[in-house]
Amino acid sequence: MRAHANGSAIPYLRLAWIAVAASVACYTARLMIMQRRQEASHTALRALEEKFHKAFKVSPVALAISRLANGCFLEVNDRWLEKFQSTREQLIGKTSIELGIWVDPNERMRFAEEIRKKGSVRDVPFNIRMAGKISSVLASGELIELDRAPVVITALLDVTELRNATQQLQQVQKMELVGQLAGGIAHDFNNLLTVIKGYAELSRNRDSHATMTGDVHEISKATDKAAALTKQLLAFSRRQVLQPRNITMNSMISGIEAMLRHMIPENIELVMVLAHDLGTVHADPSQMEYVLMNLVANASDAMPNGGTLRIATRNLDLTSAYPERDFEIPAGRYVILEVSDTGTGIAPEFLGRIFEPFFTTKEAGRGTGLGLSTVYGIVKQSGGYVWAHSEPDAGATFKICLPRIDQAADEVALQALATPSVLGGNETVLLVEDDSSVRELVTKILAQYAYRVVSAASGTEAIRLARQYESEIHLLLTDVIMPDGSGKDLAALLRDLRPRLKVLYISGYPHIPSAGVDTMDFREAFLAKPFAPADLAGRVRETLDQE
Ligand SMILES: Nc1ncnc2c1ncn2[C@@H]1O[C@H](COP(=O)(O)OP(=O)(O)OP(=O)(O)O)[C@@H](O)[C@H]1O
Ligand SMILES: [Mg+2]
Incomplete structure (x- = not known):
């Protein structure tokens, strides 16, 4: 540094002044920068706060902020108010225990304790009181600090409806499954029972030996009981023929x-x-x-x-x-x-x-x-x-x-099912039944009552026979469901060939509701399996005699 001509220290002083001024300027600038930064961070904070507030407010999940110590509510969102059907004034400043939210107040203690320990918990299942009803919820909590005090943000997910729907579905599925099982067993049993009962009755009629008749009578009685059971199973599995x-x-x-x-x-x-x-x-x-x-x-x-x-x-x-x-x-x-x-x-x-x-x-x-x-x-x-x-x-x-x-009740009284006095006849019956033992039995019974029987194992075979058969066929006696189609469809086809044909369905297993056989017009004749020979003969005669 150079000295001034007069040797005074003024240049140094000036230099010092410049230095001081520079540092002051620097300091002021820094202050200003800091202030700007602070302002910026305040704005950012405010924006963040606003974002949080909005998210809190519009969340579809019920949210609340409460004190960890006593569960006193500081803030709740709209969804919470909606779920509890309360106003903010009714909740803020009150504790969850005071409000009677917990079905078991000890659960609030356990929930708070877990949050205190872990800082955050997820999806804990509880039963709580919501708008006068007990609801199932999944509760999650997050521990934060507010004004130096621990508070909890709680989120509640109401799973009552979901749980009910799941339970309902399980119940329906269970009934459906058991129904299918029961219906399947009942169907097979029905065919077996028809055969057992049929032959028991046939041999009883043929054999007049007293002890034998007694024994066969017991077989027949037991079959009736078994038939009543299978009928109930069929009813349960919704596979009955209804006559509404x-x-x-x-x-x-x-x-x-x-x-x-x-x-x-x-x-x-x-x-x-x-x-x-x-x-x-x-x-x-x-x-x-x-x-x-x-x-x-x-x-x-x-x-x-x-x-x-x-x-x-x-x-x-x-x-x-x-x-x-x-x-x-x-x-x-x-x-x-x-x-x-x-x-x-x-x-x-x-x-x-x-x-x-x-x-x-x-x-x-x-x-x-x-x-x-x-x-x-x-x-x-x-x-x-x-x-x-x-x-x-x-x-x-x-x-x-x-x-x-919106219709009046039917006036007609139910047709009395009195068995006609004459059971036999000489008409021709076209029998269609896929179960061979039932087919043989029915042929035998009808032959006993002097009917002429043409039998087929399927709908296709029946149509072929009906085309070939030269004399009149008076009655179609058919199973409701066969492997190659429904008895109803078969009847319609055969009626095209032979318009005077009468129809008697044997009901066993009408398991395809869409085929229109789960309900039948009450004027249509049908006979439920298993049946006794006399029931069959009676129903055949009755159907043939119908106008
Ligand atoms: N009115 C009722 N009061 C009390 N319990 C009932 C009543 N109706 C049904 N239950 C209960 O439901 C059960 C099932 O009834 P369901 O009618 O299916 O069978 P069940 O009466 O036991 O036997 P079943 O009717 O085959 O002779 C009964 O055993 C009984 O415990
Ligand atoms: Mg009962």
Whole structure:
């Protein structure tokens, strides 16, 4: 550094000043930069906060921020308010225990403890009270710090509906599976029973030896019992041939009232509350009688010490779907039949199983557990719903709901099924049956009653025979379902060839509803397997004699 001419220190001073000014400028600049940075980070923070706030607010998951220590709510989102059907004012500042959210308050302690330990938990299942109902939720929590105090962000996922839907699906699948199994067994059994019963009856008629006749009679009786069982299984698997008509439940009930009164012991009072304006339903009257008798028998069994049995009917108009325990009744117009009792009631763990075949709480020999499964099958096949409400010791109510139709009930009384006095005849019967033992048996029976029989193992063979056969064929006696098509289709084809042909279906296994054979017009003749020779002969004669 050079000295000034006069040797003074002024240049140094100036230099010092410049240095000071520069540092001040630098410092100020740095301050300004820092301030700018701070402002920028504030803005960023504010933007972040706003983003979080928005995400919190619009989240489809219910979110809440609460104090870890006591569960006091600091903030909740709209979804939370919606789920709990509360306002912010009702929740903020209150604890979850005060609000009675926890079904088991100890669970709140456990949840908080786990978050304290781990800092974050995911999808813990709980039952909590939400808008007056107990709901299943999956709760997740995250521990954060707010104003130096630990708080928890909780997210609740309501899985009640999902869980219910899964349970319903499982229940439906289970019933479907058991139904298929039961139906399959019943079908094969029916053919076997037809043969056993048929030959037992034939040999009984032929052999007059007293002991032999007695033995054969026992075989025949046992076959009848087995046949009754398979009939129930077929009903459960919805594979019965129904003969639906337009009926009112009230007249069906009145028709069997006397019998019902006989069925129940004297210490049970029977009360009927039948709606006078009850609508019509399209259902098989004898099947509905069977349903009612089963429910009455169960109610009666549940009241060993007496009580009240109530049978009620009413119309029900649903403007929106009505959720029941295991299913939903769609909106629509219905008729309800209710059978309630004041008996022992049903334990909750059994309530979901009572419609399963062979589920019984009755001692061996008293119940087979097929009553309600039959009811279930018949009601389902008729397009209706059946369910039960019950509590232990508080009785049970069974409800059946069938679609209501806008038509008057059929006036005609059911054709009396009286067996005609003359059973035999000399007409020609075309028999179509794929099961060879049943075919042989039926041929034998008809031959005994003097009919001429032309038999075929399939629909195709039957058509060929019908084309070739030169004389008149009076009756087509056919299985409802055959490997190569439905009996109904076969009848239609043969009627083209022979318009005067009468038709009698043998019902065994109408398992293709789309073939239109699960329900038949009530004027069409059919005979359910297994049958006794006299039943067959009677039905054949009756069909032939029909106008
Ligand atoms: N009204 C009722 N009150 C109490 N329990 C009932 C009632 N109805 C049915 N149950 C229960 O449901 C079970 C199944 O009934 P379901 O009618 O299918 O069979 P079951 O009566 O035991 O035998 P089955 O009817 O074949 O003779 C019964 O064993 C009983 O535990
Ligand atoms: Mg029963």
